[in-house]
Structure formats: structure tokens, C-alpha cells
Amino acid sequence: MNLFTHRRTDRHLPGRDEPVLAMPFFHRIFGDPLDREFPNAEVAYLAAGCFWGVEKLFWQQPGVLSTAAGYTGGGTPNPSYKEVCSGLTGHAETVRIVFDPAETSFERLLAVFFENHDPTQGDRQGNDVGAQYRSAIYVTSEAQRATAERLRDQFQRDLAAAGYGAITTAVEDAGAWYFAEAYHQQYLDANPRGYCPVHATGVRCSAV
Secondary structure, rough: OOOHHHOOOOOOOOOOOOOOOOOOEEEOOOEEEEOOOOOOOOOEEEEEEOOOHHHHHHHOOOEEEEEEEEOOOOOOOOOOOOHOOOOOOOOEEEEEEOOOOOOOHHHHHHHHHHHOOOOOOOOEEOEEEHHOOOOOEEEOOOOHHHHHHHHHHHHHHHHOOOOOOOOOOOOEOOOOEEOOOOHHHOOHHHOOOOOOOOOOOOOOOOOO
């Protein structure tokens, strides 16, 4: 059990029936509708602190077809950003990454994930503090789970060799995922000078 993740309360805000992001909404980088279906694509759901920087990191990766900022891992339907920040929804700021498995792999995306944040910090990344900033991988299949656990274990060895402590990254089944508000989508493209520092440890993932 991940002690940091399971500090979340089991009593959640009621939320709402309608999403906080109205469709259609078009990706600022790729130009496609954010809810577009991509035949033969796969999806990863990764939480690594503030989703502004995480989304930018992944829209830049080869083989990625679409990204979106959103919320998952909690119990409140269609939560707002304010509600998530209250700590009363249980959600993590999470990026949905749609990728072409012929061009990249879940394993490669996880290496990027681990190398670009500090997964030992628990419910925070730097000055961003709260369970919504936790490190987590939300898997959609047993194959994804096996890959996530293998890379997490190997990166733990890499970090330990560099003097870091225990990884707190949770590997959990993907549940309901909700789009964040419009102003969060591709935020650092719309706001190039926006705040969202990288908290990478500088340790490379030797598993890939």
C-alpha cells in the first residue's frame, strides 16, 4: 500500500453531472479535437505533480498523438480545479497521453515520466504540496501494470544508487478520468512563461 496515496479521504465532494470542459475543444499543438478517437492507439495516464509541465513534456515526445490535462484517482464526478485543490475529491492532477505503439512504447513513456520528476516526494513536487500532486501511474491493462511495476522497481535501484530514498509512485487501475478546465489544456503553450518547474532528480532510468 502506498501510504501517501491512501491518505485521501473516503468522503468526497458531490461533484456534478456535466464536465467542466465543454466540447469541442481543439488541442493547441496537434489541432485535433481533444476527445478524438485514434484507431490502434494506446493510452497512458500519468501523474507527476503539476499537470501543466507534465503535459508539455509529453506532447513533445515522438509517437505521442494527443495529450490532455485532467483528474483521476478520486471519487468526485467531474471535479473542478478548486475542488481538487481542496483535497476533498481524492483526485490527482493527471495527464492522459494517447500514443502510437508503432512509434513509441508505454515503457519508453514511463522512462520519461520517472526521469522528469522526483517520485520520492510523496504528496508533493517541490513547492506544490497536496495529494493532488502525488506520483502515480494509472494502468489500463495487466501488461501496463507489469511494465509499470518493473520500471518502478528498477528506477528504485537507480535512485538508491544515487542516494535517494523510497519511491512513493502508486501503480493503480485506471478509473474514471475527467478533463480539466479549458485554461489548463496545453497551458504552457498558451502561457509560455507560466510557472511549472521541473523537479527531475537527474537520475536516468536504466531499464530502457
